[in-house]
Amino acid sequence: MGAPVLAATTLANTRTGRKIVIGALLLFALATGLVLTPLIAIPLAAVRAAASAPGAATTTTAAPAASGAWGYPLAGAYSKGRGFGYNPVSGCSYCSTDHQGYDMAQGCGATVYAAGPGRVITAGNYQGYGNTVRIDHGNDTVTLYGHMLWDSLRVAVGEEITAGTPLGAEGNTGRSFGCHLHFELRKSGTPAPPEPFMAALGLPLK
Template identity: 40%
Template sequence: MTRPTSHSAPGAAVRLRLAATGLALAGLLGTVVLDAPSAGAATYPSWDEVMAARGQESAKQDQITEIKGIISGLSAKVKAAEAEAQRLGTEFFEAQSDAQDAAEKEQRLRADAEEHADVAEQSAAQAGQFAAQMARSGGADVTASVISGGEDASDLLYNLGALSKLSEQAERVEAAATADAAVARSLTAQADRAAEALDELAAEAERRMQAAQAAADAVQSAYDEQQSNKARLDAQLATLTSGRVRTEAEFAKGEAVRKAAEEKAAREAAARAAAAAAAAAANSGGSGSSGSGSSGSPGSGSGTGWVRPASGYVISPYGWRVNPYTGAVALHQGTDLTSGCSTPIVAAAAGTVDYVGWYGGYGNYVRISHGGGVQTAYGHIVNGGFRVSPGQHVSAGQLIALVGSTGQSTGCHTHFEVHLNGATTDPVPFMQARGVAF
């Protein structure tokens, strides 16, 4: 996934829309209520009511209409919540992109200021050496020393010329030191102003993230309600529309079989994740050969507390490229791995989950904070593939999601990012410095 070179709305527009965030959330709730009955508003029919309606044609048709309406309403509620979550998730992405740009600018200015300050310090030291050299030639009265020290006219002229050149060189070095010091002060002042702008943009991004997270939570709530009721409603509808009588007991038996299968699948997935984590702990020599050809398993690492987030080799590195989805040249702010569809994505290190939801062209997205200004992020997660919640603490190698192709993606893969103090950095050397190869 590549962040577009130009956002669909500029930073100023993002800030102007910020005031509407609360209204947007209110709109989400209003949309949910108007578009579909909520759990409180809907009166779900009981099995006794369904069975009683079978014997009366008019009552049966009314019951069929009611159940179909509830099923449709549940589906509409999920779709409305998903649309709102994607809208707010895209606005969060745009605001976060502005903040990342500001962080990168501030870091560049700081680095340039430090570089000029170092040069100024070196030039000042060199100027001091020249001054000391001149002082050693004659103390306080250098000129008198040069004149009296010569044995004849040629010596005098040579000494005067040498003194003149030494003096000129000292002046040039001192002037350069003064200029570099002035540039360093100017760049520091610019960096300070950039930091102030960054604080505002970061706060805006945080507010956008909270709005997007609330919308993502609403999607999960709507989906959970749909899943918990739709199977029963479908069974009740089949009872009314088919010639076969289905009972609550039969439905409950079928649900027990289904849930047992789901629990078995969950146990197997947990066992696979545990095996991957155990392999990571046992692997003290890294995850294989370094470079883009490496394709280690998720959870493999080197005992540093950092592990590989997903399987596959690097198909698109960090840096400028032609976005395969949009065709535009843009900075690819992460590393893409050739992970298979619905394969595990694990936490690259221990930390706290701070976002789980839609994130613009990255689709379904998880971000984890590891402390010290370090964050990792994982994009294009499959729909229904989240395995963590906001605020949850995770350990290195813990299953957090499943690979997908949501957002601006041309196929299943893992988009992995590393953020340092609000700006992105190349994940490959960052992870290699921590003993994890890609």
């Protein structure tokens, strides 16, 4: 480094030399900028991508696994809660004993998706289910998504939606005992077990 610095200093002592030094510095700065810009830009892009990545509460995660026109109401791995049928919750006096749906959980704020295509017939507080969406799929088949976070609903009554449409966020509203999704199936108005129904669609529940 000694010789170039000395040469630059010597050059800088003359008017023409100063111009040469300044020109060289400008060239150096330009070259550095051209080389470094992509290196700086890539990490920034990576940071932006990470900021919008799945995991943050109430953001849309990857689309759930699907089979035909239907899919799971949660994307990815989930914990199984109560299944359909007689299933009291210990320590919860207000919880139903005869469970009319299938409970599954990813955590408070996880996105809940429509399991099948249809028309939204409920979007809001519903009986003991708290913040709820119900979808009429035709053929006397309705699915219900209960206990979602207040103010998290992304669909409105009357909307025609497809499977995988984000409905809202997993929560603990209504007669609920911890954040979970209560996924319910009704055939001609009567609750039916979701497990065989989903399995027949190629979407077995745990």
